[in-house]
Amino acid sequence: MPCKNAVSWTVLISGYVENEKFDEARELYEQMPEKNVVAMTAMVTGYSKEGKMEEARTLFDQIQCKDHVSWNAMITGYTQNGSGEEALKLHSQKLKIGLRPDKWTLVSVLTACSTLALLKEGRQAHVLIIKHGYESNLSICNALITMYSKCGAILDSELAFKQIESPDLVSWNTIFAAFTQHGLYERALAFFNQMGLLGFQPDGITFLSLLSACAHAGKVNESIDLFEAMVSNYGIAPRSDHYACLVDIFSRAGQLEKACKIIEEMPFDADCRIWGSLLASCSVYVNVQIGELAAKKILDLNPHSSGPYVSLSNIYAAAGKWRDVARLRTLMKEHGVKKQHAHSWTEIGNKVHIFLGGDISHPDIDKIHLMLRRISTHMAVDDFVEIGVPWSCSY
Known part of the structure; x- marks a missing residue:
């Protein structure tokens, strides 16, 4: 090309990033005469795919006029790299400057809430979904099912599924996974029968969830029947899973x-x-x-x-x-x-903390000890408000 403009540079850089050739994309980006928001956003995505979140955030902060795509690239990058807290903080900043959340933002936020088991923040995201009219979006609905399930609210997870007007196979598999996570074999089987009546064809993921539910429920004979039905009735070749x-x-x-x-x-x-x-x-x-x-x-x-x-x-x-x-x-x-080392986690002041077995160096260890002493004396959950500990623990 005798005359390369910003569009041609950006398209080529984005193409390399999308095809996971980040070294080539970085070389082109360094040669690009004038960087624009699209090219910079593509590089943020590339750094995120490489797991280099510090470099991604540095570049993100250098973007003068951030658009929805820029914000979503950074939020999604944090979520995919296990930094759910940073993703939620960035989402909050995006709302404060008046940017309307789109479906991609909300899916990432729900995923972050799922990873951290933050039910309160997940419900707040659900409010935004309803407020901005995304409650019929399948990707968001499926993410809602997962979020409620991983936060322990299986009834809300089931309700989120029932509110989908036209669930797809992903929706069915998501609710099966939710039932499996909570050991609800009978509920999973009932939904599987309903799925067949509605004409949906299960796939290998469907049977994987059902077999996992059998494992948790101790259903040996039922698992054999399901495995044989998967092969004989549906022609699905069993995988190692x-x-x-x-x-x-x-x-x-x-x-x-x-x-x-x-x-x-x-x-x-x-x-x-x-x-x-x-x-x-x-x-x-x-x-x-x-x-x-x-x-x-x-x-x-x-x-x-x-x-x-x-x-x-x-x-x-x-x-x-x-x-x-x-x-x-x-x-x-x-x-x-x-x-x-064994480890546990707890939520204190809307922040998740991880504790290793035998570790007493955590700055909030005294507050945790006080909380556990109150648990041992059978105090009500409401009593924890006195010490400012909105809590949910896993030990």
């Missing part, structure tokens, strides 16, 4: 030999997740032989994992094999394997 669910179901039920047989007959090589599921059940049912096999397989795949050592040590201890327990601890030291 489906076999992993079957292994988990039989393992939870204590049928460890059958779980091993499924692993042997699988058309795939079992990964750490499948062997880990079997090993966890061996700890429950104190099966030393199969536990040793599962632990060995996991260590072959991931030699530096501490999980197999810990689980196998617990199996040996439950079986009274204390010499083997000592031997495993010695092996862990020799291989430099350290057990990961």
Whole structure:
């Protein structure tokens, strides 16, 4: 091109970013004579895809006239890189300067609320959705179902699904995943039957959710029926995830030999997740032989994992094999394997804090101790208002 203008530069840079060729995009951006908002936004997206959020934010702050796309690129980048708090802060700044939220912003905000389990902020986003007329948008409705489910409000999740006039397959799979997360097998099965009556064809993700629900509910026979129906009635080829669910179901039920047989007959090589599921059940049912096999397989795949050592040590201890327990601890030291610290999270003052086991360095640790002491004396939730702790804990 004899005369390259801002449009040609921007289109080429955006194309490289969209095709995940960020190094080429960055070289072109540095050569671009005059940067514009579109090119800068494309680079913000590129930095976000690379996980370089500091560089993305620095460039975002340099944009003089930010448009909706610029704000959404930065908010989405934070959400996709696990910085939900920063995403929500930026969303709040966008509202304060008078910019109307669009559907892309709201989906990212709902995703951030899901990740952080912030029900209050999720409800506030729902109000914005209704206020700006997005309640019929399928992407937003599906994100609402997930948000309410992950925040523990399964009834609101179901209500959000029922308010969709024309749900698609993603909507159905999203509500199935919500029921599975809460262990509601009967509800998931009822919706599955309703789905068939309405003429929707399930896919592999649908059956994955149903099989997971079977695992949580201990429905062994039902899981076999579902697996066979998936293959015979719907012609869906099972993936490794489906076999992993079957292994988990039989393992939870204590049928460890059958779980091993499924692993042997699988058309795939079992990964750490499948062997880990079997090993966890061996700890429950104190099966030393199969536990040793599962632990060995996991260590072959991931030699530096501490999980197999810990689980196998617990199996040996439950079986009274204390010499083997000592031997495993010695092996862990020799291989430099350290057990990961347990952790918990809590929300204090609308901010999520993570605590590691044995860590007393957190600035809010005294407030947490006070909260736990009040829990131990069976005080009502309303009493927590006295110490300014809007709380939701997971331990």
